[in-house]
Amino acid sequence: MSSAVKSKPSVSWSLPFDGPTRSVFVAIVVLIVVGGSFFPQFFSPYYLAQQMQNGAFLGIVSAGAMVVILLGQIDLSVPWTMTAAATISTAVVGANPQAGISELGLLAGLGVGALVGFVNGFGVAVMRIPSMIWTLATNNILLGLLVYFSGFYALASQPSLVMRAIGQGKVMGLPAVVLVWIAVSVLTIFMLKRTVFGRNIYLVGTSEPAAYLSAINTRRVTILAFVFAGVMSALAGMMLAGYAGQSYQRMGDPYLLPGIAAVVLGGTSLFGGAGRYAGTVAGVLLITLMSSMLSIMQAPEAAKQIAYGLVIIVMVGLYSRRAAKTE
Amino acid sequence: MRSSGIFKTQGRTLFAWGVFAILMGVFLSVHPRGASLGVFTTWSNQCAALALLAVGQTIVVLSKGIDLSIGPIMALANCIASHLVNGSPSEIAFGVVIVIATGAICGLINGLVVVVGKLQAIIATLAAGAIFTGLALLVRPIPGGDISVGLSDAMTMEAFGVVPSAVLVMLGAVALWYPIRRHPIGRSIIAVGSSEAAAEASGLNVARAKIAAYALGGVFAALGGLFIGFQTLSGDPSIGLTYTLNSIAAVVIGGTMLTGGAGSVVGSIAGALVLRTIGSLIFFIGLQPLAQPLFEGTVLLIAVSFGATRLLKIKNRMEVFQ
Numbered sequence: 001m002s003s004a005v006k007s008k009p010s011v012s013w014s015l016p017f018d019g020p021t022r023s024v025f026v027a028i029v030v031l032i033v034v035g036g037s038f039f040p041q042f043f044s045p046y047y048l049a050q051q052m053q054n055g056a057f058l059g060i061v062s063a064g065a066m067v068v069i070l071l072g073q074i075d076l077s078v079p080w081t082m083t084a085a086a087t088i089s090t091a092v093v094g095a096n097p098q099a100g101i102s103e104l105g106l107l108a109g110l111g112v113g114a115l116v117g118f119v120n121g122f123g124v125a126v127m128r129i130p131s132m133i134w135t136l137a138t139n140n141i142l143l144g145l146l147v148y149f150s151g152f153y154a155l156a157s158q159p160s161l162v163m164r165a166i167g168q169g170k171v172m173g174l175p176a177v178v179l180v181w182i183a184v185s186v187l188t189i190f191m192l193k194r195t196v197f198g199r200n201i202y203l204v205g206t207s208e209p210a211a212y213l214s215a216i217n218t219r220r221v222t223i224l225a226f227v228f229a230g231v232m233s234a235l236a237g238m239m240l241a242g243y244a245g246q247s248y249q250r251m252g253d254p255y256l257l258p259g260i261a262a263v264v265l266g267g268t269s270l271f272g273g274a275g276r277y278a279g280t281v282a283g284v285l286l287i288t289l290m291s292s293m294l295s296i297m298q299a300p301e302a303a304k305q306i307a308y309g310l311v312i313i314v315m316v317g318l319y320s321r322r323a324a325k326t327e
Numbered sequence: 328m329r330s331s332g333i334f335k336t337q338g339r340t341l342f343a344w345g346v347f348a349i350l351m352g353v354f355l356s357v358h359p360r361g362a363s364l365g366v367f368t369t370w371s372n373q374c375a376a377l378a379l380l381a382v383g384q385t386i387v388v389l390s391k392g393i394d395l396s397i398g399p400i401m402a403l404a405n406c407i408a409s410h411l412v413n414g415s416p417s418e419i420a421f422g423v424v425i426v427i428a429t430g431a432i433c434g435l436i437n438g439l440v441v442v443v444g445k446l447q448a449i450i451a452t453l454a455a456g457a458i459f460t461g462l463a464l465l466v467r468p469i470p471g472g473d474i475s476v477g478l479s480d481a482m483t484m485e486a487f488g489v490v491p492s493a494v495l496v497m498l499g500a501v502a503l504w505y506p507i508r509r510h511p512i513g514r515s516i517i518a519v520g521s522s523e524a525a526a527e528a529s530g531l532n533v534a535r536a537k538i539a540a541y542a543l544g545g546v547f548a549a550l551g552g553l554f555i556g557f558q559t560l561s562g563d564p565s566i567g568l569t570y571t572l573n574s575i576a577a578v579v580i581g582g583t584m585l586t587g588g589a590g591s592v593v594g595s596i597a598g599a600l601v602l603r604t605i606g607s608l609i610f611f612i613g614l615q616p617l618a619q620p621l622f623e624g625t626v627l628l629i630a631v632s633f634g635a636t637r638l639l640k641i642k643n644r645m646e647v648f649q
Contacts, residue, residue, distance in 0.1 A: 123632075129634045133631050140628075144623065147620050148618050148621045270447045302461040302468070306462065320445040320446060
């Protein structure tokens with residue numbers, strides 16, 4: 001009898017949502033219900049679609065950030081990887097404005113992301129430099145290169161047709177960016193759950209020496225994870241350029257810390273080895289809805305920052321308290 | 328024998344000072360006015376705030392933490408200073424005390440969130456930094472305010488006409504830290520940083536050491552914000568972010584390990600001086616100002632890459648994982 005009572009909750013909770021994800025979804029529902037009762041536009045499909053569009057850029061960045069965080073590493077080069085990919089891809093398009101050839105810009109941007117990711121991964125995996133410092137350095141180098149070259153050459157900044165279509169277009173009423181986010185999410189879940197590479201990410205994140213002794217090529221896993229993150233940053237940067245109609249400096253700045261925050265709010269441990277992608281999606285939605293609700297309330301920037309910090313401390317504090325209890 | 332011992336234990340610090348000495352030599356040789364007191368004063372004024380922040384960051388890093396809110400604490404202190412550090416001497420003294428206390432309280436909050444809330448330092452200080460930035464914006468929504476001109480002049484000119492005050496400020500930061508370092512609190516900060524389990528087993532108060540490290544970091548951040556106020560005579564809530572990143576860069580260039588327990592405040596000051604001297608150097612060398620971020624980034628990358636030389640000494644493949 002008692003075992004039946006005990007096993008019941010564990011069955012209902014073993015859905016693909018773990019504790020943190022559930023907490024975040026509860027917070028989102030509360031936010032929408034409370035927000036909606038004060039501001040009716042909260043319930044309108046148009047408004048929610050608009051929020052999804054804003055959240056999609058952050059969501060794609062967070063997918064990359066999560067894979068790196070699962071390794072127990074961090075990627076601080078997100079802002080200027082986004083800006084570099086957007087600047088170079090729009091410059092390629094500007095130099096080759098013909099309809100078909102201009103899509104080379106898209107490839108160039110993805111190439112930039114992959115290259116930055118490779119350099120990041122190489123420094124961390126082979127040179128054994130702490131990722132926090134190494135990616136900070138690569139971020140600064142990208143910043144330096146872009147400021148230097150764009151200061152001397154007036155780079156044309158023009159998104160390609162595809163970038164514009166994804167950034168601004170809609171498919172069946174849904175913003176195209178959101179469809180890309182969904183595609184990225186499906187790919188990420190498949191990669192983490194169903195591929196050897198995904199399994200290895202969790203293993204390396206749990207204990208790199210143990211993974212190494214189990215004949216896992218830990219260097220390759222780390223480098224590939226950083227390449228994935230670099231490509232995600234590049235993708236988000238180019239879509240943002242398509243959305244804005246151009247690339248601009250500092251376009252990536254608002255995505256670094258919220259991207260990490262979304263992953264952590266979703267219950268992924270910064271020590272690596274543990275975390276679910278559903279949590280990251282929930283974290284992105286929570287951050288996006290929270291900031292949009294504060295915008296509707298015309299809260300000053302100061303209040304936004306304070307609310308943002310408090311939510312992270314309270315929610316992540318709750319997770320770690322709960323984790324300490326179950327230990 | 329003794330000198331080889333110093334090279335073994337303080338090699339990274341000496342290296343940072345060596346790089347700085349070379350940069351400074353080039354800087355003085357290209358500067359149109361050469362090695363004069365005025366040149367030193369202007370240069371040291373540009374260095375002092377970052378040096379103070381680097382000292383604060385070093386203390387936190389020594390305890391195996393990291394403070395991503397150090398820039399926002401500095402901005403908050405700077406904004407509060409622009410309200411309080413003016414008027415009569417007693418009002419100014421009161422203002423300075425409040426500013427420093429603010430830094431200590433912010434650091435204390437960081438420490439409590441990390442120790443009691445059991446949050447990872449990166450995310451805890453990141454979130455706390457957002458709160459401090461918000462508070463700075465509340466205190467002073469747009470740059471402005473007023474800071475005592477007399478005190479500012481005293482702090483940014485020469486003391487007794489022979490030595491730049493900013494140099495004394497940096498020396499003072501070192502003089503402040505070393506007694507603390509010798510005190511049981513300082514020792515326990517470093518012990519916790521090198522091995523938390525061993526420190527705990529030796530009966531040290533790990534929680535208190537960590538909280539003390541963050542609080543000290545906050546105090547030095549507030550001093551940095553105060554010094555910025557002396558330079559600009561105003562408060563600005565948006566100065567934080569670049570200072571956070573530069574303080575970490577200075578710590579790394581100065582040879583302190585981000586893995587905690589080993590490093591020196593003196594090295595980090597050299598790191599801050601290196602970063603700031605590059606900026607001045609580029610200006611006088613006739614390079615495009617646009618090249619400055621690239622140059623700074625390259626120096627950081629090279630400094631960071633020196634961390635990889637450890638691999639050359641490794642015999643057992645498993646040691647790679649530390």
